[in-house]
Amino acid sequence: MDALARAVEAALFAAEEPMTAEAIAGLLGDAAVGDVRAALRQLAEDYAPRGIQLVERAKRWHFETAPDLAHLLRREKEQLRRLSRAATEVLAIIAYHEPVSRAEIESIRGVQTSGGTLDVLMEAGWVKIAGRREVPGRPTIYATTPEFLEHFGLASRRDLPGLAELRATGLLDPVEDAYEELMGGDEADAAQETAAHDDPEIDEG
Amino acid sequence: MDALARAVEAALFAAEEPMTAEAIAGLLGDAAVGDVRAALRQLAEDYAPRGIQLVERAKRWHFETAPDLAHLLRREKEQLRRLSRAATEVLAIIAYHEPVSRAEIESIRGVQTSGGTLDVLMEAGWVKIAGRREVPGRPTIYATTPEFLEHFGLASRRDLPGLAELRATGLLDPVEDAYEELMGGDEADAAQETAAHDDPEIDEG
């Protein structure tokens, strides 16, 4: 086993937080980021069959136990705080539509969202304020964080379950847009528009 | 890799404390202690060449990073920080008045000086303890170091500008002279006021 892989392995094992390849290279001093990346990929492969896995989430790497062993390791004290239904829905809307304003969340849910719901998600570290939308009123917009991807076991936003399908069926487009498309009738055009509309969001992942 | 070894590996990874083979067997439910021990030995062997080691200490097992990598995981990071205003003042007083006790520094600054401030200056290597003053209480006295002169580009303490020079550069300008100007313009109608009303105003002049 080569020296760099050993060092990368030890560093991630000892780390209290997930680390990017750059951070690992920085820690190890004179290591090239490209070499660190290669070592990470090799390690992830080495560990794949084991009880411990090396995973990448939002470009940050960490070790975790293999999901199929959950039943052996799950313990009473480790029960997660249950998210309310409102909070899970708001979280999903932010994840699939980000960046998104509170008004947009509310228009999808058809109900006012209490500030407390967003606070819970921000306190959990899964949602952050991502600036303001440059429209009248400059509403605050929200997006998910790397911790969100980590917690839910997603390598990137692209891995959100069903994202591609939701995009393809236009279910992430606002009602008004979807209505126009339906009325427009030209399905090919509509599909293209959807793609164009979605592009910037894809890149953010 | 066999299922028990995977489970043992994951359990020890997630554990917050080293575990005995018995404790691991207990956690994993129906595993025989002998099998767990065999798995532990096998795992320790697997990990031997890696950056992570599985070790037994006083019959309890845990993972740790390989000892030869310790130097990589403990690094010194130098951080450049600006000296606080208070610390700069204390340093200046020591430089101009050395050797000087803390009480003297405080009387010159006109405010209390926290011990932390002197610690910072000593940590920076610019100030040292220069003995004790032979007065009641034998207070510690402080002086600057050669590193101080070096850092501030001074050949000797005599290079510090004198009070006369400070005054010439305006660095010693006292409170504004605006007061005089305020007093200059006396309203004519003041005299028309009654004596009783004027009385307190007169005393202020």
Add this chain to the structure above:
Amino acid sequence: MTNDGLLFSDPVQPGEEDWDGIAAEAPVDENALYLELDGWEGPLDLLLDLARRQKVDLRSISILSLVDQYLDYIDQAEALKLELAADYLVMAAWLAYLKSAMLLPKEEQEDPSPEELALKLQLRLQRLGAMRDAAARLMGGNRIGRDVFLRGAPEGLEIERKTRWRCDQFALIEAYGRVKARTAPAIHMVRERPVMTLESALDRVSNMLGVTLDWVELRDFLPPHAEPRLRKSALASSFVAALELARLGKAELQQDDTFGPLHLRRVPA
């Protein structure tokens, strides 16, 4: 996909199992129904739930029967005297309007057409439904602390931070100047100004009192053409002189009202 198709295809009867299904779970128990109502995140959520009970794809639900189910539900809740949040009632009113509009002959329909409103409602339900499913799938992922676990006792990467302090010569000297300026004893220069001393005021006032027995206003004792600052000083001194003369029993003082003119006159010896 045509409008009509969307709206009126498969008009599923508000099937017994669908609607009565809920009611059957809590036929008379007000609390149970109330709790059920409480479980919805607003009227759109209730609508979505009702739509799902039609057991067809959301794209082919019958809006008309959905409206009926919703209105039935609200009626029942009202019959049980449950307090309904206003937004449920607003939705009920809007749906009742939508239903009546949909039942009108096409030529009498207003703009926006009921088909448009119904389609948009359906699109909203689809979007909410999609997010609800997405949330469920998201929660079903391998979550840290539930399905996968991080290292229980990481050694941590020790980074010994060593601080190197920064300060320059100017900052040092400026700081000393600041200290000196702050703590230097404040010296107040008082400019020389014309004053009338108490002694001269005493002389002046007693001399002037000597010439008359009438009340004289204090102001008339002041030097007539003095500059304002001397006048102010003279006023003060003369006032104190007047008090002194009164104390010695050589004059008496009178002031008719507060801040009014102060008069004095000689007390005959």
